[in-house]
Amino acid sequence: MESELIKLVLGGIALLGSMGLIFGIGLALAARKFAVETDHKVEEVKESLPMAQCGACGFPGCEGYAIAVVKDQSVSPSLCFPGKKEVAEIIADLTGKELDFKEGMVANVKCSCIGGNVKRKSNYTGFTSCLAAELAFGGPSACRFGCTGLGDCEASCPFDAIIMVDDFPLISPELCVGCGICVEVCPKNIMELTPIDARVLIQCSTKEIANKSKKVCGMSCTYCKKCVKECPAGAITIEADLMQIDHEKCVAYGPDCNEICIECCPRDIVLVNPYNKNITKRVEFKIAV
Amino acid sequence: MMNSAALLTFPKGGVHPPESKELTSGIPIEEMPVPANLEIILGQHIGVPCEPLVKKHSKVQEGELIGQVSRGLGVPIHAPISGTVANIGDSYHPFRVSTPSVTIRSSTDSEPVCYTPVDWNAFSREELKDKVRAAGIIGAGGAGFPTHVKLSPPPDARIDTLILNGAECEPYLTADHRIMVEHAEEVIIGAQVILKILGIKRCLIGIEANKPDAIATMTDAARKQSRDAANRGEQVEIAVKTLQVKYPQGSEKQLIQSLTGRKVPGFGLPLAIGVVVQNITTARAIYEAAVLNKPFIEKVVTISGRGIKRPANLNVKVGTLVSDIVNYLGGTTEDLKKVVLGGPMMGFAVSTLDIPILKTTSSILFLTKDEIDIRPHSNCIRCGWCVEVCPMGLQPCEIGMYVEAGKGKDTRQFGALECFECGSCAYVCPAKRPLVQFVRLAKMELNKKPLVV
Numbered sequence: 001m002e003s004e005l006i007k008l009v010l011g012g013i014a015l016l017g018s019m020g021l022i023f024g025i026g027l028a029l030a031a032r033k034f035a036v037e038t039d040h041k042v043e044e045v046k047e048s049l050p051m052a053q054c055g056a057c058g059f060p061g062c063e064g065y066a067i068a069v070v071k072d073q074s075v076s077p078s079l080c081f082p083g084k085k086e087v088a089e090i091i092a093d094l095t096g097k098e099l100d101f102k103e104g105m106v107a108n109v110k111c112s113c114i115g116g117n118v119k120r121k122s123n124y125t126g127f128t129s130c131l132a133a134e135l136a137f138g139g140p141s142a143c144r145f146g147c148t149g150l151g152d153c154e155a156s157c158p159f160d161a162i163i164m165v166d167d168f169p170l171i172s173p174e175l176c177v178g179c180g181i182c183v184e185v186c187p188k189n190i191m192e193l194t195p196i197d198a199r200v201l202i203q204c205s206t207k208e209i210a211n212k213s214k215k216v217c218g219m220s221c222t223y224c225k226k227c228v229k230e231c232p233a234g235a236i237t238i239e240a241d242l243m244q245i246d247h248e249k250c251v252a253y254g255p256d257c258n259e260i261c262i263e264c265c266p267r268d269i270v271l272v273n274p275y276n277k278n279i280t281k282r283v284e285f286k287i288a289v
Numbered sequence: 290m291m292n293s294a295a296l297l298t299f300p301k302g303g304v305h306p307p308e309s310k311e312l313t314s315g316i317p318i319e320e321m322p323v324p325a326n327l328e329i330i331l332g333q334h335i336g337v338p339c340e341p342l343v344k345k346h347s348k349v350q351e352g353e354l355i356g357q358v359s360r361g362l363g364v365p366i367h368a369p370i371s372g373t374v375a376n377i378g379d380s381y382h383p384f385r386v387s388t389p390s391v392t393i394r395s396s397t398d399s400e401p402v403c404y405t406p407v408d409w410n411a412f413s414r415e416e417l418k419d420k421v422r423a424a425g426i427i428g429a430g431g432a433g434f435p436t437h438v439k440l441s442p443p444p445d446a447r448i449d450t451l452i453l454n455g456a457e458c459e460p461y462l463t464a465d466h467r468i469m470v471e472h473a474e475e476v477i478i479g480a481q482v483i484l485k486i487l488g489i490k491r492c493l494i495g496i497e498a499n500k501p502d503a504i505a506t507m508t509d510a511a512r513k514q515s516r517d518a519a520n521r522g523e524q525v526e527i528a529v530k531t532l533q534v535k536y537p538q539g540s541e542k543q544l545i546q547s548l549t550g551r552k553v554p555g556f557g558l559p560l561a562i563g564v565v566v567q568n569i570t571t572a573r574a575i576y577e578a579a580v581l582n583k584p585f586i587e588k589v590v591t592i593s594g595r596g597i598k599r600p601a602n603l604n605v606k607v608g609t610l611v612s613d614i615v616n617y618l619g620g621t622t623e624d625l626k627k628v629v630l631g632g633p634m635m636g637f638a639v640s641t642l643d644i645p646i647l648k649t650t651s652s653i654l655f656l657t658k659d660e661i662d663i664r665p666h667s668n669c670i671r672c673g674w675c676v677e678v679c680p681m682g683l684q685p686c687e688i689g690m691y692v693e694a695g696k697g698k699d700t701r702q703f704g705a706l707e708c709f710e711c712g713s714c715a716y717v718c719p720a721k722r723p724l725v726q727f728v729r730l731a732k733m734e735l736n737k738k739p740l741v742v
Contacts, residue, residue: 135726
């Protein structure tokens with residue numbers, strides 16, 4: 001009785017063992033024969049990417065970018081916005097390309113319509129989306145250049161860097177990686193990417209004449225051009241009917257101007273860049289969170 | 290009411306919203322005095338907007354050309370009144386919000402322009418077509434497609450029927466109704482001009498059964514004009530057909546199916562099945578262009594709703610501001626809640642009265658609390674009513690859910706691109722979902738070019 005049991009056990013072990021051996025050899029041979037050639041470089045690049053799949057590089061996901069940057073010589077190694085400089089350096093190393101990474105950018109809302117600064121012209125009851133409201137006579141905001149406040153940017157941000165407070169997007173510079181998706185999404189085109197070391201920002205996008213814009217908004221730019229005249233670096237200009245700051249010129253000039261543009265602005269829309277930690281003269285950001 | 294089963298209609302879908310036409314259907318067309326300022330929008334038609342031909346402070350005569358298209362699809366724009374150009378700037382537009390315009394200040398001392406009738410039969414087909422183009426005529430029903438393009442079918446298209454759209458299925462609207470009652474002959478002559486341009490003999494005029502007076506006057510006029518044409522030795526067949534009252538009976542594709550039984554292929558044009566459809570107002574404008582040599586500068590507009598003191602059918606100049614019309618009619622009532630340009634089903638709600646009348650504006654509605662529903666919308670309950678009423682056989686509920694989930698680009702399978710935004714689905718939706726808005730968003734996403742190839 002016992003010997004039969006032992007026989008059965010040993011037989012089973014021998015059978016299963018030999019089966020395992022045969023299949024193992026088969027699999028090993030198949031793995032050799034049908035091996036899929038993978039570019040180890042692509043794998044390495046992929047491993048270095050943050051895998052946020054944000055698509056900000058313009059390629060379908062991180063893998064798409066990894067393949068493109070390895071295979072295509074014209075694709076820059078610094079397109080991964082969330083990866084920032086570190087990842088760009090690794091990719092440049094792996095692919096042997098030259099690094100052309102631009103300084104850190106951060107999204108900025110060129111509007112100050114928080115907390116009832118702007119009048120409402122209608123009561124919008126449709127689908128909660130800025131783009132949808134844009135279809136309904138330009139949305140509920142009386143200013144047709146300002147923020148609609150329904151949070152398309154918040155919904156689109158893959159990094160949760162935008163929070164809607166009082167129907168106005170606030171950007172947290174720690175989380176924002178400057179991918180630019182919100183810039184694409186915003187139907188009013190009021191989001192822009194600014195260098196994180198920019199010193200001042202203009203927080204208004206109106207193209208309306210002063211008489212009209214003053215009626216609907218307490219903060220709007222009136223195009224008095226005081227800042228244009230006062231800026232010693234000549235960094236503030238009017239381009240395409242909009243106030244523009246040349247941040248390179250502004251930063252290059254340095255803090256000697258004592259941020260005269262902020263003081264001279266009668267509408268308080270020229271602000272110290274709240275994202276730049278190095279500016280000593282800090283004016284409280286007028287938005288109460 | 291006639292037996293509705295025997296009347297012509299389209300086979301699938303449709304709704305029966307309260308008509309509310311009794312507010313204005315019995316009121317004769319009234320001439321509105323010329324206001325002080327007109328704002329004429331330069332991009333009234335589908336296509337490239339006109340470029341202004343006048344400068345600030347220059348004097349213009351009524352009917353003078355003030356805007357011309359330099360390239361592509363489009364028609365010219367004329368000064369609706371004599372006066373001075375006060376400004377060339379921006380105006381509100383019902384859905385484009387802000388768009389370039391010419392402001393004309395009317396002069397009090399100018400003499401009224403007289404239009405003397407001429408014999409349109411003396412002109413050739415090409416001459417008539419040039420007149421239509423030169424008069425700046427566009428489809429007055431709403432889309433604003435240049436009419437002369439519609440009247441120039443490609444040589445391989447076999448057109449055999451002209452359809453005049455007198456359905457006026459949108460609630461409240463009575464402008465076309467009043468034109469058919471008061472100016473039936475002009476409409477019929479306009480139809481004959483179109484028949485001559487197209488070189489065909491057959492014209493069908495579809496009118497909904499709720500306008501018996503219009504059916505009577507149009508039938509009389511059609512009979513008289515056919516007789517006159519027969520005396521001239523021409524053989525034309527103009528027939529008035531009674532349609533069942535059902536929205537959207539006046540939609541081009543539905544109307545063609547109701548009257549001829551032919552079905553326009555998906556994404557196709559009526560030309561493909563040998564039909565050209567024109568609006569009643571357009572036909573009258575063609576009459577004025579061909580017989581009176583008068584450009585398209587006036588429009589009969591229904592001003593209705595329970596929010597306006599005196600509802601009316603007004604003949605206004607193109608470019609008249611809504612605020613001037615409101616002042617002329619004695620103002621609005623206190624419980625006014627919503628102002629809509631166009632019909633209640635397909636029109637656009639606006640939040641300002643400083644908005645000018647376009648060549649395509651058919652009505653301005655001032656709606657009170659009882660006439661609108663501003664309850665917030667909720668989730669889809671999958672009742673399927675929208676699918677049942679959709680005249681195109683689409684699935685609005687699915688399109689709405691996909692758009693809400695940010696997947697508008699996957700809605701082609703539900704027919705988002707075939708939707709003509711009649712609003713039947715949103716009208717019946719028990720969850721008050723803004724389905725037309727969802728479809729518009731879906732279309733925007735579908736028509737967007739992909740970022741990466």
